[in-house]
Amino acid sequence: MYGIIATWRMALEGISEADEMLKKNGNAKDAIETAIRAVEDFEYYKSVGYGGLPNEEMEVELDAAFMDGDTLDIGCVGGIKDYANPVSIARKLSTYPVNNFLVGAGAEKFAHRHGFERKNMLTERAQIHYHNRVKETTVQTELKPYSGHDTVGMVCVDKEGHMTSATSTSGLFMKHPGRVGDSPVAGSGFYVDSKVGGASATGLGEDVMKGCVSYEIVRLMKEGMHPQQACEKAVKEFDLELRERRGKAGDMSLIAMNNKGEWGCATNIEGFSFAVATEILKPTVYLVKFDEIGKQYFEEASQEWMENYMATRTAPLIRK
Numbered sequence: 001m002y003g004i005i006a007t008w009r010m011a012l013e014g015i016s017e018a019d020e021m022l023k024k025n026g027n028a029k030d031a032i033e034t035a036i037r038a039v040e041d042f043e044y045y046k047s048v049g050y051g052g053l054p055n056e057e058m059e060v061e062l063d064a065a066f067m068d069g070d071t072l073d074i075g076c077v078g079g080i081k082d083y084a085n086p087v088s089i090a091r092k093l094s095t096y097p098v099n100n101f102l103v104g105a106g107a108e109k110f111a112h113r114h115g116f117e118r119k120n121m122l123t124e125r126a127q128i129h130y131h132n133r134v135k136e137t138t139v140q141t142e143l144k145p146y147s148g149h150d151t152v153g154m155v156c157v158d159k160e161g162h163m164t165s166a167t168s169t170s171g172l173f174m175k176h177p178g179r180v181g182d183s184p185v186a187g188s189g190f191y192v193d194s195k196v197g198g199a200s201a202t203g204l205g206e207d208v209m210k211g212c213v214s215y216e217i218v219r220l221m222k223e224g225m226h227p228q229q230a231c232e233k234a235v236k237e238f239d240l241e242l243r244e245r246r247g248k249a250g251d252m253s254l255i256a257m258n259n260k261g262e263w264g265c266a267t268n269i270e271g272f273s274f275a276v277a278t279e280i281l282k283p284t285v286y287l288v289k290f291d292e293i294g295k296q297y298f299e300e301a302s303q304e305w306m307e308n309y310m311a312t313r314t315a316p317l318i319r320k
Helices: 009-023 028-040 086-093 104-113 124-136 213-222 227-246 303-314
Strands: 003-007 062-068 074-080 101-103 152-157 163-169 190-193 197-203 252-258 263-267 273-278 281-290 296-300
Touching: 003 009, 003 028, 003 197, 003 252, 003 263, 009 028, 009 152, 009 273, 009 281, 028 062, 028 086, 028 152, 028 163, 062 086, 062 190, 074 086, 074 104, 086 104, 086 163, 101 104, 152 190, 152 197, 152 252, 163 190, 163 197, 190 213, 197 213, 197 227, 213 227, 213 252, 227 252, 227 263, 252 273, 263 273, 263 281, 263 296
Parallel strands: 074 101
Antiparallel strands: 003 152, 003 273, 062 074, 062 163, 152 163, 190 197, 197 252, 252 263, 273 281, 281 296
């Protein structure tokens, strides 16, 4: 049973490509890289790859990771600038026995040495977002970095049972130069073990890292939990832990898939969406909803919702 699951609606086109590859006996490594690259290359998604939102100095710094669930090999890049498709750079790093996590100039030198595409990743739309945010901010108002940090994270299993996980993000909008969140950190932003399953996160990296939530979900699945149960337990318990200790908890949304192609998702926010495809489920976008007592459930995104989603993201921007 093959399958692929990803955070956010923006992953739909990518997992649709991956679904076709997996259907034709493609492997999990190529499928997940293809799916992530599709998100990285679409300039209207302002939180990943080309078109990603810049840091406070108007530079686009990208983070990405790749993990092989068979060998547990990882490759991670943080704060890399002026290179397209950081997920591919991370995959290349995962093939080496050491030096698997490179940041900044070191990651860029590695990418150059291996012939990866150099590209100015700052788009005109991203610059408009930046200037508008600066203009909205006064001396008395804190520059809030929240908007636009929707990481794409995925887990994939192919017909042979090989599993992978990968992430890609431009991180917090208006972040300090050099800031790296959970996305390229193994166990926090992602984790996968082909003997069990995998998980990936999106949200406020500074909080996700405090609990290694992706690893916790895989650990719970190893104990026999269904991916849905594991996601709900890990997210709920860590959300409560943070609120008890700190008085608040940042956004956390986790997706997971086991080596049977069964999947799950849990979140502590309204408005989260995810995309999934398996041997028995066509590529589908689900919205996470909560009932009157706070219990989570999923609803397939309507055609109207899907159309509004793309219209909003591709609408012309005006510099204020």
